[in-house]
Amino acid sequence: MAFWNKDKSQQAQDSIPRTGLAEAQAGLAGIKSIIAVASGKGGVGKSTVSTNLAFTLAKMGHKVGLMDADIYGPSQPGMLGADLEPPHAHGNQIHPSERYGIRFISMGLFLGDGGPVVWRAPMAMKMIQQFLANVVWGELDYLIIDLPPGTGDVQLTLAQQAQLTGAIIVTTPQEVALGVARKGLKMFTQVNVPIIGIIENMSGFTCQHCGKETPIFSTGGGRRMANEMESFFLGSIPLDPEIMASGEDGVPLVARDKDSNPAKAYMKLAEAVNTRIEEMKKSGNLLEPENVAFSPKGELIIRWPDDHNSVHTAFHLRTNCRCAVCVDENTGRKTLNDSSVPLDLEMKGVNPVGRYALAIGFSDGHNTGIFTFTRLRALCECEECAKGRKAESFEV
Numbered sequence: 001m002a003f004w005n006k007d008k009s010q011q012a013q014d015s016i017p018r019t020g021l022a023e024a025q026a027g028l029a030g031i032k033s034i035i036a037v038a039s040g041k042g043g044v045g046k047s048t049v050s051t052n053l054a055f056t057l058a059k060m061g062h063k064v065g066l067m068d069a070d071i072y073g074p075s076q077p078g079m080l081g082a083d084l085e086p087p088h089a090h091g092n093q094i095h096p097s098e099r100y101g102i103r104f105i106s107m108g109l110f111l112g113d114g115g116p117v118v119w120r121a122p123m124a125m126k127m128i129q130q131f132l133a134n135v136v137w138g139e140l141d142y143l144i145i146d147l148p149p150g151t152g153d154v155q156l157t158l159a160q161q162a163q164l165t166g167a168i169i170v171t172t173p174q175e176v177a178l179g180v181a182r183k184g185l186k187m188f189t190q191v192n193v194p195i196i197g198i199i200e201n202m203s204g205f206t207c208q209h210c211g212k213e214t215p216i217f218s219t220g221g222g223r224r225m226a227n228e229m230e231s232f233f234l235g236s237i238p239l240d241p242e243i244m245a246s247g248e249d250g251v252p253l254v255a256r257d258k259d260s261n262p263a264k265a266y267m268k269l270a271e272a273v274n275t276r277i278e279e280m281k282k283s284g285n286l287l288e289p290e291n292v293a294f295s296p297k298g299e300l301i302i303r304w305p306d307d308h309n310s311v312h313t314a315f316h317l318r319t320n321c322r323c324a325v326c327v328d329e330n331t332g333r334k335t336l337n338d339s340s341v342p343l344d345l346e347m348k349g350v351n352p353v354g355r356y357a358l359a360i361g362f363s364d365g366h367n368t369g370i371f372t373f374t375r376l377r378a379l380c381e382c383e384e385c386a387k388g389r390k391a392e393s394f395e396v
């Protein structure tokens, strides 16, 4: 029985038992790349970038979905046109709306126009979980998720429960915006979500009368931030009244005037995103197992993209657990006494956490351990890896 299968076909996904976190991911099973679009603060154009990126990728021939997870201020429905047909619900399944060939879901579609959206955190979390588990996205090349600004619970839930391929950070060029964008980027790195890159929005304004460019919010900050943080700069979008107007009218700019300068900037951006994701996948930057299953002896066997099969016994994983129960968070010192772990320990349940880790439960009742793929690879107990580790420790 497999706990993970990188093959995105429905058949492969159906073979995975749906418990706990895996249940939340069932609705995302047929999606090749899931991209979160984030920003440190509101008003930097994150939703505008998400909509135009989704539209441009669809225009390039990809199958695209757009999830407006900005549940406190859902602005996407307006940007895609006010007359969107609402999503249909059948039992607990939600069929997304569709516009310009993009499958689309937003809290705004259920609320209509009107009062403020007031959610207590648990309700907000439940809503996001429903968007993840119950929306019938079908087979998609890209799902773009427009996150609320900042680094709160919704962002964390998504980072942990949606199998994110990576995150894109949108910022404006001035220092005050870059400061909070850096925090957003760090949050994703902390939970091991790869950063696809940084987009600088509202970068330079070209006067329609004299053609002179004025950097109203300064310029070059996004690229500088990418360099500083050893991240990737995806491109910049100019400050342009046409972008604002097309958002108001509900027609993505690339659909309205594909030859305009800002439309060309979106096309360039979508190409950069597409290429960057392909490269990340090829280079193994997105360390993801091909398959995870138990051996007849009860060991966890993980097959990696380079065809290496790593072997993990329950005892070794349990005694190398770094959760807050097993390691003192302040000093980093291990608090678990290995001799308290039974030698006949077994694994009870393996669940994916985002696209970066497995949560493993054990027969002694311990169930708070999360093992990132990078760490699992390093903990492999096969003869070859164990020998390599021994040689390294002699060298020291």
Ligand code: ADP
Pocket (backbone or CB within 6 Å): 039, 041, 042, 043, 044, 045, 046, 047, 048, 049, 075, 201, 202, 203, 237, 238, 239, 240, 241, 243, 244, 245, 247, 248
């Ligand atoms: P966020 O999602 O970060 O809160 P929005 O995408 O809602 O920001 O954009 C805020 C406002 O700025 C909207 O009115 C939008 O039309 C406008 N806007 C976004 N990007 C640009 C741009 N490059 N040029 C001009 N106006 C823009």
